[in-house]
Every structure is written in C-alpha cells, then in structure tokens.
Amino acid sequence: MLELSADSHRILLDERGRQWRSKELAQWIGHQELHGCKRVSILVGGSSGHPDELKKEVKDSWSLSQMTLQHELALVVLVEQIYRAYSILRGDPYHRE
Numbered sequence: 100m101l102e103l104s105a106d107s108h109r110i111l112l113d114e115r116g117r118q119w120r121s122k123e124l125a126q127w128i129g130h131q132e133l134h135g136c137k138r139v140s141i142l143v144g145g146s147s148g149h150p151d152e153l154k155k156e157v158k159d160s161w162s163l164s165q166m167t168l169q170h171e172l173a174l175v176v177l178v179e180q181i182y183r184a185y186s187i188l189r190g191d192p193y194h195r196e
Contacts, residue, residue, distance in 0.1 A: 117160065
C-alpha cells in the first residue's frame, strides 16, 4: 500500500478515525482541490487492521462508522459519500439537510 500510494494524500479508514458530516466532507474536498491536491489514496485495512508502518505514513484517519464494515460495503458507503460531497459542491439538490 505504501508503494502504490506514494505521492498522494494518504487516508486510513479506521473505526477510530475522524467521522465527517456530509457538508464537512464536501468542504474538505473543496479545500484540497483549491490547494492543489492531485491525488488521494484511501487505504482500507485487512482483518487485523493496519500495520504500524502504514499508520506512521498517513496524513488522516477517517471512520465511516463505529461499526466494522465488510470491505465491499465500506467501499459502497465511501463512494456514495464522495458522490454526495461533489453534489453539495455543485449545489445539486441530491443532498438534503
């Protein structure tokens, strides 16, 4: 994972990471784009979690839920939230609060 995510903003998915509201995530994405972030790598751990070596190299740690999610389900939730964030940034009516 370290090799594949080199030269990117690394984010670890972990149940102890930061939890976002949809509008906050949209603001974070907008800020990253505005400040020239070209590549983000979101790293999902194995059944034993993330190795310490990887934890030392990440910039952020996010949580999709305090519950443990199967990888495929976590990816669906993550993609939907990224889609929602871009919808918020565009001003689309997809997100309601």
